[in-house]
Amino acid sequence: MIKIVHLITDLSTGGTEVMLCNLVAHMDSSRFCNLVVSMTDRGTLAARLENAGIRVVALGMRRGIPHPFAFWRLCSLLRKERPQILQTWLYHSDLLGVLVGKFSGVPAIVWNVRCSDMDFSRYPFTSKLVLRLLARLSRLPDAVIVNSYEGRRCHEALGYAPRQWSVIPNGFDLDQFRPDPSARLKFREELKLPEDAVLIGMIARFDAMKDHENLFKAMQLMRQRDRNVSCVLVGNGMTEDNNEICRIISRYGFIEQIYLLGERHDISFIMSGLDIMVNSSLTEGFPNVIGEAMACGIPCVVTDVGDSALIVGEAGRVVPPKNPEALAEACEKLIGLGREGRMQLGAVARARIQKHFSISSIVSQYEDFYQNLSGADRA
Numbered sequence: 001m002i003k004i005v006h007l008i009t010d011l012s013t014g015g016t017e018v019m020l021c022n023l024v025a026h027m028d029s030s031r032f033c034n035l036v037v038s039m040t041d042r043g044t045l046a047a048r049l050e051n052a053g054i055r056v057v058a059l060g061m062r063r064g065i066p067h068p069f070a071f072w073r074l075c076s077l078l079r080k081e082r083p084q085i086l087q088t089w090l091y092h093s094d095l096l097g098v099l100v101g102k103f104s105g106v107p108a109i110v111w112n113v114r115c116s117d118m119d120f121s122r123y124p125f126t127s128k129l130v131l132r133l134l135a136r137l138s139r140l141p142d143a144v145i146v147n148s149y150e151g152r153r154c155h156e157a158l159g160y161a162p163r164q165w166s167v168i169p170n171g172f173d174l175d176q177f178r179p180d181p182s183a184r185l186k187f188r189e190e191l192k193l194p195e196d197a198v199l200i201g202m203i204a205r206f207d208a209m210k211d212h213e214n215l216f217k218a219m220q221l222m223r224q225r226d227r228n229v230s231c232v233l234v235g236n237g238m239t240e241d242n243n244e245i246c247r248i249i250s251r252y253g254f255i256e257q258i259y260l261l262g263e264r265h266d267i268s269f270i271m272s273g274l275d276i277m278v279n280s281s282l283t284e285g286f287p288n289v290i291g292e293a294m295a296c297g298i299p300c301v302v303t304d305v306g307d308s309a310l311i312v313g314e315a316g317r318v319v320p321p322k323n324p325e326a327l328a329e330a331c332e333k334l335i336g337l338g339r340e341g342r343m344q345l346g347a348v349a350r351a352r353i354q355k356h357f358s359i360s361s362i363v364s365q366y367e368d369f370y371q372n373l374s375g376a377d378r379a
Helices: 015-026 046-051 068-081 091-104 125-137 149-158 181-191 212-224 243-251 267-272 288-295 308-312 324-336 338-356 359-374
Strands: 002-008 032-038 055-058 085-089 108-113 143-146 165-167 198-203 229-234 258-262 276-279 300-303 317-319
Touching: 002 015, 002 068, 002 091, 002 359, 015 032, 015 046, 015 085, 015 359, 032 046, 032 068, 046 055, 068 091, 085 091, 085 359, 091 108, 091 125, 108 149, 108 359, 125 149, 143 149, 143 359, 149 165, 181 267, 198 212, 198 267, 212 229, 212 243, 212 324, 229 267, 243 258, 267 288, 276 288, 276 324, 288 300, 288 308, 288 338, 300 308, 300 324, 308 317, 317 324, 324 338
Parallel strands: 002 032, 002 085, 032 055, 085 108, 108 143, 143 165, 198 229, 198 276, 229 258, 276 300, 300 317
Antiparallel strands: none
């Protein structure tokens, strides 16, 4: 039995936190024993982990304020549990974990890097300091896992030089994300949109890096070619209360064709109502929304950033970033396939996720990685 302690900053509902939950819940409990430790509190996911039979410990640190008590509590926990592997998730956990893990004599320490957007102007000073320190310490852990090749490239540029890189992408639950014709009808009823109307969706927070304006320019081009297309926008800041996004939309003159739904937690339901999923970002790592849409049988048009093209493969369309003409043309090609043609392409998309990015296949990659790491000679 291989015992693994997973250290993470918190257990709020975020992409990294949910991936950790899915991973430990699906691992072979006859071979692996997982303990999840939150640096702060139990968040929203501790109960979900415990319902899956996973132990959870919260260190009770205040956010952004290191405290010696947390160091010693983690040290005491590691010495008591005696794990073969300490797996840390996110930067602050990487820093605390490598220091305490080495001090406590944990045989193997692994960082899990989830980020790829290294624009330092978007980070607070403390985060910049932590990143620079981690780059200097990056040879201390036994390995660094990244969820995208873009993430590896960005961190190498920062100075990360670990003993071993391992790229393990995100995985998707194909039972949660699946085609659902009844959800398609219900979602369109919610929008008061006809079943045969062409609906494009983009699920992303309001952020310049997501480049929503690229999508709006593409929609304007499609309108000029008599394409009657509606668009639903989901994510933090995608509301009518956001004056900036409303100004941008009204500039293109089709605010009545845009549905602003804000932050939602029924993403698979929303995706089932789409004809096309668009991601028009300027930068990405491994964008979950693309894989989730594909698992729902929705064909995607994505910009060629991060690992987006790797995810889509031949099951969608990939266009250059900041090129609304190419984005509009790709969307029009999918519109031209008709409902039946898009469903066929969506089936190909789901099959691709099932083959390469299902949660079961990703869990297997982690299990193989941990098995090999725990069996390595540690002179």
